[in-house]
Amino acid sequence: MKKLLLIGALALVGTNINAQETRFGVKAGYSMSTIKIDDDQDDLNSRSMDPKHTFYAGAFVEHKLSDKFGLQGEVLYSPLGGKEDVSVSEGGYSFSEKTDVKFGTLLVPVSAKYFITEYFSVSAGASFGFILSAKQKTEVSGNFPEGVGIEAEDGEFDIKDDVKSLNIAPFVGVEYALENGLFFDARYNYGVSNLVKEGSGKITNSFAQVGVGFKFGGN
Known part of the structure; x- marks a missing residue:
């Protein structure tokens, strides 16, 4: 009886070890980024x-803890941000400001x-974005009354x-x-950090991602 229990325990441990798997890969795709501004x-x-x-x-890098659960860490680069196009026309005069x-x-x-199935999975986590550069491009045009200046x-x-x-x-x-290792994924990232350094306003950056990648190694 003890021998049977020992054999069963060894088989269970072997199954758990086989279920663990680490794979590396690359990914790329389309991102749609938005900026929310709350001035007050x-x-x-x-x-x-x-x-x-x-x-x-x-x-x-993806590490499967078992047939159903896994952990994943990534390093990605993306030029996120947002755009805005403001146009005003009144009394024969016009003003347009484009911001990127x-x-x-x-x-x-x-x-x-x-992993709902061997090939289909859902995930949840957090993306830590380190902003390496921040630039704003502004284009102003319009037909202004004589003597009227603009702040932009x-x-x-x-x-x-x-x-x-x-x-x-x-x-x-x-x-x-x-x-064959090819995969397709999609996710939505909801920005919660206030990116404004000073002042009472609040700016957040959220973004959606849809892409393709490839996992190396594995069965």
């Missing part, structure tokens, strides 16, 4: 900039994964000193993998 911490005065259509690319904000961001997402200024400006360096964004996602 009041929902009535909040607005969202237009989406910025951009990309992401990088590498990851770009946050060059190094993303470090960490997530837990649940044309050009590209470095706003890194006005923006905090860390953007934390919890996320949820899904992934579908093929037997």
Whole structure:
């Protein structure tokens, strides 16, 4: 009887060891980024900039703890941000201001994964975004009355000193993998960090990602 219990225990341990698997890979894809601005911490005065259509690319490591659960860490780069186009026309005069904000961001997402099937999984975690650069490009045009000036200024400006360096964004996602290592995934990252260094306003950066990748190794 003791021999049978010992054999059963060894078989169980062997199964758990076989279930553990570490794979490395690369991924890239499309990202849609938005910036929400709340000037007075009041929902009535909040607005969202237009989406910025951009990309992401990088590498990851996936470790399966069992057939159903796993952990994943990633290092990605993405130029996130947002756009805004304001136009006013009245009494024969017009004003137009286009703004493009770009946050060059190094993303470090960490997530837990649940494998519904061998090839389909869902995940939840947080993305830690380290903002390496921050720039704002503004274009102003219009037909102004004589003697009327404008506060907006044309050009590209470095706003890194006005923006905090860390953007934390919890996320949820899904992934579908093929037997050959190719996979497709999608996730939504909800920015919770206030990126404004000074003042009473609040700026947050959220983004959606859809992409493709490849896992090396494995069965």
